Amino acid sequence: MRMLMILSLTALLASVSTAANAAPAGLEPLDARVDATDARRFARLFADSKGVPTAAALQSFYLAGAGRGVEIFTPNRIESAENLAKAVAAEPDRYAHAIKTCLPLIDSLSTDMRAIYLGFRGLMPERPLPAVHVVFGAGNSGGTAASDAQVLGLEVLCGPGTTPEQFRATMRDMFAHETVHSWQGRLSPLALADPLLLYALWEGVPDLLASLVTGSVPAPARDAWARPREAALWAQFLADRETVRAGLQADGSLSPDARAARSRWFANYRNAPAGWPHEAGYWIGMRIAEQYLARATDKAAALNALLNAEDPAAILRASGYGAAIKTP
Numbered sequence: 001m002r003m004l005m006i007l008s009l010t011a012l013l014a015s016v017s018t019a020a021n022a023a024p025a026g027l028e029p030l031d032a033r034v035d036a037t038d039a040r041r042f043a044r045l046f047a048d049s050k051g052v053p054t055a056a057a058l059q060s061f062y063l064a065g066a067g068r069g070v071e072i073f074t075p076n077r078i079e080s081a082e083n084l085a086k087a088v089a090a091e092p093d094r095y096a097h098a099i100k101t102c103l104p105l106i107d108s109l110s111t112d113m114r115a116i117y118l119g120f121r122g123l124m125p126e127r128p129l130p131a132v133h134v135v136f137g138a139g140n141s142g143g144t145a146a147s148d149a150q151v152l153g154l155e156v157l158c159g160p161g162t163t164p165e166q167f168r169a170t171m172r173d174m175f176a177h178e179t180v181h182s183w184q185g186r187l188s189p190l191a192l193a194d195p196l197l198l199y200a201l202w203e204g205v206p207d208l209l210a211s212l213v214t215g216s217v218p219a220p221a222r223d224a225w226a227r228p229r230e231a232a233l234w235a236q237f238l239a240d241r242e243t244v245r246a247g248l249q250a251d252g253s254l255s256p257d258a259r260a261a262r263s264r265w266f267a268n269y270r271n272a273p274a275g276w277p278h279e280a281g282y283w284i285g286m287r288i289a290e291q292y293l294a295r296a297t298d299k300a301a302a303l304n305a306l307l308n309a310e311d312p313a314a315i316l317r318a319s320g321y322g323a324a325i326k327t328p
Contacts, residue, residue, distance in 0.1 A: 026128035029117035033110040042136040055085040069133025069151040087138035102158035119213030130182040150178035173218040176210030188310040196244040197312040204285015222277040292319035
């Protein structure tokens with residue numbers, strides 16, 4: 001399950017710049033653990049306020065003095081104490097479920113995190129491994145990353161009805177996916193000129209690498225939905241790619257038509273097209289990256305090229321993806 005919200009192109013650039021400039025943590029895999037300090041601070045406040053914390057209380061007892069996780073999560077996700085208070089008031093049961101069902105499991109997930117980090121140490125030994133923080137956000141993001149840390153939003157990853165088994169599987173995927181985001185660097189002008197394909201690789205490459213270190217495909221329900229529809233999805237993606245490119249403005253924003261085309265694939269958590277899973281563009285990007293890596297003779301160089309995504313169109317061509325698909 002992937003729930004990380006793709007923001008506007010401007011916000012994406014800002015987050016990448018922050019990640020590139022921050023000092024990497026470089027954890028040792030066997031020393032790594034999931035830090036839920038801020039999540040537990042929120043849970044105490046939630047209990048003390050009987051599930052209706054005010055903006056003032058959230059500012060004083062959660063946002064103020066919070067750790068690195070909340071610091072990273074605030075600008076484009078939590079946004080403000082007022083926004084967080086509105087989100088909690090709108091769905092108190094979502095937060096209550098995550099606190100009761102999943103927060104007590106966090107410490108036990110450190111073993112999963114270490115196993116994944118050992119896998120990444122073998123796959124890409126030169127890459128620093130980020131700290132992992134669990135927080136509560138405004139119900140709009142399952143995770144994000146800077147170069148020194150990944151941050152996971154518990155109320156999204158443990159929504160109502162989520163079982164402990166489902167939560168563990170989701171968290172394993174997220175540990176791996178967000179680690180890869182922490183390695184992605186600055187975006188080239190060439191990449192920014194092809195936004196939809198860039199978004200697909202930006203999210204699909206982490207899903208591919210996550211599958212390599214976890215041994216399972218991220219978001220299996222989405223994968224099962226997409227594979228028998230691959231030809232139709234690819235045809236739609238190609239059409240939407242051109243719409244997005246045509247609607248790209250000089251300041252990096254998108255025209256209304258381009259935003260609508262992008263929203264078919266990204267930034268649609270709890271608002272996907274009818275009959276579609278959310279964030280179907282992750283799957284398209286994963287398939288392109290999968291074939292690119294399979295064709296490469298130098299796998300290490302291919303992995304670095306996928307992480308950098310300097311020329312998305314060249315990656316697509318080299319992958320051969322789509323050539324054997326008979327579009328409807």
